[in-house]
Every structure is written in C-alpha cells, then in structure tokens.
Amino acid sequence: MDEIFTQDPKVETENGDWYEANRLYLIAAIAQVEETLRRHATPNLQLKPTALRDAGQIAAAMSPPPALEKFCNTFNLLDFDRDLLLLCAGMELDANWGNLCAAAAGNSQQTYPTFSLALRVLLAPDWAALTHDAPLRWWQAIQVGPGNSLMQSPLRIDERVLHYLLGIEHRDERLVNYVDLVPNQDIQEIGLPPSHRYLVNKIAGVLGSTDGLNYQIVQLCGSDLAEKTAIAAAACTMHGWNLHAMAADRIPTDTDDLANLMRLWEREALLSNSVLLLECDAVDPNDQNRDNAIARLIENSNNPLIVSVSDRRHPRKRPLIAFDVEKATSSEQQAIWRSALGELAESVNGCVEKIVANFNLSSPAIYATCREVQSQNETREELDVALWEVCRVQARSRMDGLAQRIESAATWDDLVLPDEQRYILREIVANVRQRTKVYESWGFADKSTRGLGISVLFAGASGTGKTMAADIIAKELRLDLYRIDLSATISKYIGETEKNLRRIFDAAEAGGCLLLFDEADALFGKRSQVKDSHDRYANLEISYLLQRMESYRGLAILTTNLKDSIDRAFLRRLRFAIEFPFPDAEYRQQIWQRIFPTQTPTQGLDFGKLAQLNVAGGNIRNIALNAAFTAADAGESVMMKHILQAAKSEYIKLERPLTDMEVKEWV
Template sequence: MAEVKRTLPVLSENATGSPEAAPWAALERLDLLLAEAARSAEVVYGVRFDDDRFRGLHLDAGEVGRLLDRMPGLPPLAEGRTRSVPLLDEKDLRFVALGQRFELAALDLDILLVALAPEIDPRYERLYAYLQDDVTRKRPGVDLILNLLSATAEEKLAGHRHFLPASPLLRHQLLQLHEDPPGSHATLLSRYCKVDERIVDYLLGGDGSALHPDDCLTIFPADSRISETPLSEAQRETLPRLLAEGRAVLHLRGVSGSGRRTVAAYLARRLGCGLVCFDPNRALARGEDDFQAICRRVVREARLREALLFVAEVDTLLDDDKDARLREFSQALEDWDGPTVLAGELPWRPLSLYRTRPFARVELEIPDFTERARLWGREVTGLSAEELEAVAARFNFTPGQIRAAAHSAGQMARSRQGGPSRIQAAELFDACRRHSNQKLGALARKIDPRHGWDDIVLPEDALEQLREICRQAVHRPLVLGQWGFERKLSYGKGLNVLFSGPPGTGKTLAAEVIACDLGLDLYQIDLSRVVSKYIGETEKNLDKIFTEARTSNAILLFDEADALFGKRSEVKDAHDRYANIETGYLLQKMEEYEGIAILATNLRGNLDEAFIRRMSFCVEFLFPREGERRLIWEKIWPEQAPRRTDLPLERMAERFEISGGNIKNIALAAAFLAAHDGGEISVRHLLRATRREYQKMGKILDDGDFRERMDD
C-alpha cells in the first residue's frame, strides 16, 4: 500500500470556528489508525485501494468465504492490535471541556472525533467509504467506528452501549444516528453517525452565533451592567448562594414586565456565567412531536455554556392538556445539574423538579407608588415631580411597562412637528394607556370618556359622592403608602362602588365623568358575555378581566350587575350553589383589585346587605326632579346645533317626568328630524321626537295630549 502523505488538513466550507481549535494532533493519530485499518482491509477484503473500481457494489464467492471464515464479533480492521489507544489527550481543550460538561468517557470523545473528521477534511469521506466497502457510505457507521476503536470482540461488544438512546452521546444530542436509506429499519451497526452541527461548531471553536438562530432560545452573555433588580438586599445575598449549590431551582412569580428576566440576568452575573433563555410557547408552536427534543437541546446549550437556565412563561406547561409536555420538560431537566430559574404568574410548586433539588420561590410584586415614581424619574426627563407622581398614581405599571411606555412617549415626542422634543405629560399619559389593557377588549367594551363635571346633572349629595371617589383615587398613594394604612389592610385597598337607580338616570355617564377626571380608561363589562354555563369558565373570564386591568387601574363598570348579583338564593340544586360561587368570586376579585370597580344596577333591592356592606361607596341615582330635568334640557344641546330660541325647554322639564336618558334620546331624534327638513330644531321636531320616545316606553302621546301638557 502506498505511504500516507502527511498534509495539514484544511477546514471544509461547512466548518465554523477557528483553525487553532481544530484537534490537529488527534487527527494525525486518527490518520495513523486509518492507515493501519486500510492495511487490514487489504487482507480482510482481499484487494488494494485501486484494484477494484466496483468494490462495495458486488459480492463474489471469494468474499463470501472470507466473511464466513472471520470470527463473529471480531473487529475486522484490528489485525495485530492488542489494545485500543485513545485518540485525544488533555491538549484538545474543547474535547476535554465537552467531556467534563456532559460526563463523557474517553471512548465517547474518540467516537465524536471519528464522526467529526469529515466536517474538517472531506478526504475522510473517501477513506470511510473504502473501509466500509461501500462508495456511497461517506459517513462513518457505528460498525466502522467500533472496528476502528476496538481491539477485541469484547471491546466492540461493550462499545454498543455508547450508541444506545440512553447513552450520553445520544441523550444529550451530541451525536445523531441515521438510517441509509431512511426508513430501512437498519440495525444499530448499519446506521451512520453525524455530529450535531452545534457540537461541530463548539468543537471547532465556535460560539453558536454563526448557526441558524433558534427562536425558542435566546443567549445573553454575562452582563456586568445589571445592578438594579426588584430583589431585596437579603435576597441578593441568599439567592446566588442557593443557585451556586448546583441543581437548584428558583421560581420567580410575577406578571410580565415585573423584572423576572432582569433578576435572572442579575443572578447569572453574580454566578459569573451567561444566561440561556427558553420560551416554551414558541417550542409548543412548532408541534408537540418536537417538544422533548427542543427541551433537550436547550439543556444541552446550557451545559455547553455552563450558563444559568431561564425558562420564561412556565405557566404554559401547567394547562390541563399539557401534562405530557410538562413530563417531557421535567425529564429533560433531570440531565441538568446547573442552576434553573422558572418564571410565571401561577403559584406553582413543581413537585417533580425539586424533590431532589433545592427549591425557592420569590414573589415579584408590582412596585409601590414611591418606587414607581422613582422609576419614572429615571426613565423620563423634563417633567416635574408632580407630573411623574400623577402618572405613578394612575398606572400600577411594572418596571418593564414603565420602560416601554417611556420609550413610546419618547417616540411620540420625536415625531411631533415643531415645538420641543421633550416628552409632554399628555403624551406620557397616552403612552401609558396604549401599554395597558391590551387584552381587555375581548371581554369588555372600552368607553372613550368625553364628559366632564359640567355635563352631568345630579342632586348635590350624589355629585359630592362622585367627587369623593375621585379624591380617594388621587390620594390613595399618600394615605395607603406614606401614611401606612396599606399595612393595616389585607384586602379592600381599591374602590368598590355601587351605582343604583332606574335606567337613564346617569349611572354610565357618572362612570365616564370619573374616568375623564382621573385620566383613566373605562371598560364596560357585559356580564352576559362573562357568565358561562360551563363550570369554572365564569371565574376564568373574571380573572382575565381583573388581571389585565390591574396594571393600569382601569375603571371597570359592571353594567346591569343584578344579572349576577341577585339576593343569595336558597341552595336547592347544584346550579344555585354554583351561581353563589360565581357571585362570591367576583366580590373577591373586586376586593383584591386596587383600582375602581363599579357595579351598576337598576334595582338595589336585588342586592343583599352582605354585598352592600363590602362597597366603598353606594351612590343612588334618583329619578330627576323638575329643576334637574330643566338643567338636563339646557345642557343637552351642542353649541353648533341650530335650534329655535323659543323651544319650551322649561315647560318640557315641568310637564314631562322622564329620565335624563329619555331627554337625550328626544334631543337627538329631534336633531335628525330637523336635519331632514333642512332647518332649525323647532317645537314641531320636539313634539314628534317626544311622541316616538313615549312609544318606546309603551305609552301613547298624541298631539292633543302634547298640547294639553304644554298649555296647562
């Protein structure tokens, strides 16, 4: 056989990393091993390299005889070899590091080297094809690798376990086994080996950045700039020590934007490592068949980088239909000995994960008023302390929401034509509203508040109560926070308000006035859409509403609340029992809610006293008296509306005992009638509009009745 010429291998086009990282010395030892195997192949196969152009494509009687003469299980390419010699040594730093991080045996590393060689130099493909007696098999098969690395039949047989599914090479997805052709149900020895591309990149000195990005996985290097977190001083000391123990699991419970990833990045910095972030939502979107493989790939990446593993939105795996996915995720974590941080909103205790691991949970609360004001001051410049405190008081934002809203407000300021580019208070309020309640519209209707105090007519006591509601909302940070009343209250920190009165007496308008005065969003909840006949669904819908509303202190208006808040019925069957449960759950969520929740009902008598006692305010909307009706008639007309000066508004207020809602309907209908006639709003239009409104009320009002009332 011709002498093997020694040349320095050249990295193939598919390889990444640096030439210095390639295991040149180990490849030279592999070349010597291949040369020895080639000499053995001349004896085993009975031909030289260039003797038979069609070798591997046919089988003659002589070759059959040679196959039968060979002792079963004996490595055919190990003629004269008495023991196997490792190809790698301590100088191959990447291989050594890989072996330590995945607890690999020396044979595992040699297997990887043999399979890696074609990624570095394509000449190995031709050598492997020859030694496998098949010009189409350019990747090393399991049989070839064991023949090269085993000296005896016993060694080869023992080497089988390094290719089984539970072996470190396959369990950690370092090595892939493929059938050729696919679906041929090939035996283990007949399958060929390929090093996973991420491991190829790592062994050749890469960091994974040149590979196709994985949207399930985000890598953050250690960031020395992260110093501020929502953790307490004690937590900053104890949590890094806990995670440094290894296999520790930390559960960060908090809403999105509460600083969960910031905490994870801070802990990674304290541990002196990077951060590997995994998003189960994106993994599940790819199809459930790939989920376990993705989880193992994530754990592999964390091992490769010796990083902290951060799992975002772990609540995704807690759905009833995700039990199998949760088990697969837990199984993948069993192979992970490093620190893990789980993030979610549910109070989860991952029993399957922490039986053998140190476990801790940290609650990341929404910052209090003082902290929110400080964060706004850090993110926004140019506004006074009073303006920033007003924003902090109105919006219960997380640190993440504060950053996002400040960024949006800055974009608004920069895009503004003319004037200063600094953020205006109105722009900041608008940005805050844009960053809140983004999902609330699915179960509630947003009302754009357009009416102020000048637009509402109520008895003085009712108006004063509405003003007191606004004052309490404004001064809550002072009274609850700085004056310490929050520590005295375990619940009921918000404002629960009951509006009761006949239809059309101004309940919805009053809620609108409050929202306009406070600069808050107003959402009207249709209880017929929230209440579900399916057990548990009503509670889920209510929870979604209050969860989404809490970050912005949006005002929630439960209109026609008596649909759910009837007197507690005597429990006669399961339906009655469940109805009471729904009612109690809504009251519980209202007491937990720190904003304004308004219940509007036409019949206060339908609410039992236990409910009423739990309200902060009970405002009764009485049917308007004559003087109030006169004010409503005067205020209902827009300045631009053309109307006759002789409209008998005072007489209308005196003679027609109707609600403000009826008056609004009559004025609007009269305006449309006048528009059709092409003139001003006149008595004739009022007559027709009033008669139509009475028809809707089930009453008849003819021309004679109208004149009689107006002429008395």
C-alpha cells in the same frame, strides 16, 4: 487537512483569540483521525506524528478549554466515542474526507463514515457506542442514516454539535419554535428594587443546589410575567447562566414529541449553559392534556428549571420551591422611575409621585416607558404629559383583551344631577387623587390593609347618567374607563367566575384604569341561603369579589337598576353609594338645553315643552340624535316636528304610549 493548519497555535493563543485557537485545536484533533485513516488506506505510508503534539500544545494554552474537551466531559464520552465524533466531523469539514473513508474501508462506493469503518480503524473499538442509551445516540450527537444494517449505514454528526465544536453559538433549529433567548443586555439595563433583589439572591441559591439527584425547581407566582422574567434572569446571571423562555402553550401534548423536545432542550441547556423559564401564566386551566404535558416536563426535568405561574401550581411528585413576586412598593417604584429617567428626573419630579399613585408598572415596563418618551424628544414642559399618556398605553395592553374601553367627550356640564349627587362624585375624584397621600404619607395604610380600595355603587334607572358619570370621573382623573362584560365573566362552572374576576383585577392592578361593572345586580344580588352546592359556590364568588375590591388599589364602580336587589352586607363594604334619581321636569329641561352641540342648527325649540316627555337622559339623547338625522336628511334645522317624530320611535322601542299631555302644543 494539513493545508488548513498553517498558523502557529502558540501565537494565536497568546493573543487571546479563543475562537481561533479552538478552531485550530479541532483541526489538529481531526488530523489525528485523518492519520489513522491514511494508515489503513496505505499501510506502508510514512506520516509525521505531529497532530497529537499540536493538539496538546493548543489545549494546554487555552482557557477555557477547547469545546471538544468540554463536550466530551459534559456528556461522558469515551476515547472511542470522541474519535467516532471526529470521524463524522471530518466529513463536514474536509472535502477529501469521503475518498479517505472509501480507501480505508477498501470500498470505493463507501465515501462516508460508517460504524464498521470506525470499529476497524479507531483505537479501543466499542460496540456499545451506538446503542440508543449510549451518549452519542442518547444526546443525538450522531445520526444514523438509512441503510441495510447499523454497521454499513452512513453516520453524520448533528449540525448543532458541529457548530458547538467549532465554537459557534447557534441555537438548534428544532428548538426555534419552542424556546426564545432572554437577552442579557435588556435585563442588565433594568434596576430591580430591593424587594426583588432579595428574591434574586434566594432564587439563585435554590437554583444552584440539588436534592442529591436533580436540580431544585423554582416556581415564581405573580401576575406580571415581565417582572418575573427580570427576576429569573438576574438570578441566572449570578451563576453565569443564560435564560431561555418557553411558553407552555407551545409544549407538544404527544408523549413521544414531548420526550424528544425535552432531550433536545436538555442537550441545549448543557451546551449553552442555560436555564429554562417555563411560562404557564396564560395556560387554559381547562386544558387537561396541556396540564399533563406541563407536569411531565416538570417531573422529568434534569436541568435547572423556573416555572412562572399566576396561581401557585400544586406539585404532583416532585416538590416546587415557590416564591411570591409582589409588586414593588410605591417608594421603590419612585426610585426606579428616577433611575430610568436619568437627567430628566428633576424636570418631572412632581409627576413621578402622581404616576406611581395611579400606575403600578413593573420595572421593565417603567424602563420601556422612559425609553419611548425620551425617543419622542418632548420639551421639558410637555414631558410629564407624555409620560402620563405612555403609561396609560402600557396599562391598556393588559386590559384591552378583557374588557371594553369607553371613550367619551362628556364633561361635568353635560351631567344633570342634584347638588348632593354631584358633591359625592367630586368626593370620589378627591379620594382617588389623594389616596397615596392619605394611605401612605398620613399613615392610614399602616392601621389596616383592609378597605383601601375605592369601591362605588351607582344605582338608578336606565339612562339616568350612571355610565356618563363614570366616564366623567375617568376623564377628570385622566384614566381609562373599562366596562366589564358580566355575561363573559359569570360562568356556570364552579370556580370559573373567580378565575375570570381574578384575571380582570390582576390586569387592572397595573393601574391607569377604572373598572365599571355594568348591571352589577346580575352578579352581586342578595346572597342566597345555602340549599345546595351551587348556592354555596355562588356565595364564594361574591366573597371573592368583596375581597378583591377591598384590596384593589384603583376605583371599581358598580351600576345597578335595582338597588334593593343588592345585599345590605355587600353595601356596607362599599365606600360610596349614589342614587341617580329619575329626572323631573326641571332637570329634563336642563338636559334638553344641553343635549344639542353648539354646531347643530336648531329652530323654534321649546325646551319647557320638550321637558314634558317623561323619559330619562339616555332616552332624551336618543331622541335628539334621531331628530338630528331626520332634519339633516330633510335639509332643515332641527325643529319640534323632527323631535316629535323621533319621540314616537323611541316610545315604540320603550313599549310605552306617547300621551297627548306630553306632546301638547308641540306643533
């Protein structure tokens, strides 16, 4: 050990190199134990008592104090505990340490530290030092290896503790699969809006207080995990703490495994000055074992803890201080966009307002969007288009797992409808496009927060153009259209349908999408009279849907084949209701005239005769497509004979007879 201690500790400390000074202090502290071992190995050996003086000089000049001193104070180690820890640390740092242990123990085979050796050579020996509830064993600072007895078993310092004593930041490898560090630099780059900074101050105050026994536990309620993480990290930064995140689905459900994980984390939190963010947002509500494990972790936590949830979690015994994390207001989001864009903000000034009107992104998502666009090196003329498209992609990440995204190239010219219906569709587009101006700039939102959502009902027979109309609206607004799978939304279990709807609406709140509830009468039929508990809960599902549609800032479209099956009270709360009529011969002829792409070769088609087929536009498309395949396979242009063959197949599918009047004089 003496050959390692070659530098003047005063010089290193005055230069401000804490890590080097800490290393020298640890070497000097271990040298004290080394002198003790040598005295017992060779009683008449004369040693210079310099180690104690050197360690004291180094510690006096260090700020903050050495890691060893901080560790002893944090975990309440006695002098004997400290020396026993150093006895084990010397084994890892000095190649000759095993021989010293053997010589001091008088046993050439015992080339490792043991509790027997420690009781023999160290000052103030304490038998209780290695009991399971004593600090060294409780915090797993020392591990007892296999042996015939506790006294003779080899002792080893924990690797994480050794790194800490050396001043090295190294996360316990046993926590790697459970806990992730939230990088401070990522959070510092994000400018939080005033409403969130207010929350940060309140949360920081709660985290720093105790109820006399334990730290208070904070619960952050909201739909955006990234936003809650940024707020939690900012609150921790105010105390100089680090933030680590743990997904709740990683928590072991076995009681012993959970207790061991909590012990390791509590030690890690003290060593790294950290707070845990427990992410419960994606936990399956039906997983009772997982819920119980989360409850045990919360109830038994002895460190500052932040719990992230979508819905407020009800405490069992220990109170949770809850904060609702709302989305930033439109004006706050505009300020964040301009800050994130920097010098480019002036180039897209008009685009920022449009983006905020359609995309409700969190602060982290806004900064990520701007970084991505800036990396693309777009020209200033293309910047607004690039921003818009990246925003759409950001919003998709939350919706793609919940609904089917529909993409189509249909245009207004492809939609054959009476002028009255086309006018209402244009009116819907205007409502979505101008909602920010009307609601906020013109003050309608100040009058009432109810009814600000734009909800629409499309009613009509299958194939009359309802889905195409929704897709055209989405394309006109440059937004994504998502079809909601009602079979996956409706649940026979009480309360599950509302949870499914909530996940959809919460994800859609990020903006950039239109919701299409296809065949909506399956979910939004006439509200039943309450005859049993299931009827009562079915009505609650509809009431929840009405409430979410009224508050949803985007456009929700419901389609039904049977308008009469929709409750009249429900219809009154919709902004628009459009009846898609079954096309008569005139409109069917227009559909036929537009159904074939310009590249498709056709020959001798009589659209007036084709219009005699008494089918809707969706069926016409199927017939035209199948006829094109038949003609292509025959190496011919599309002719009446190919359409006749395809029409027969379509009518068989519809279980309808193809009458002579419909195909009279076709071929």
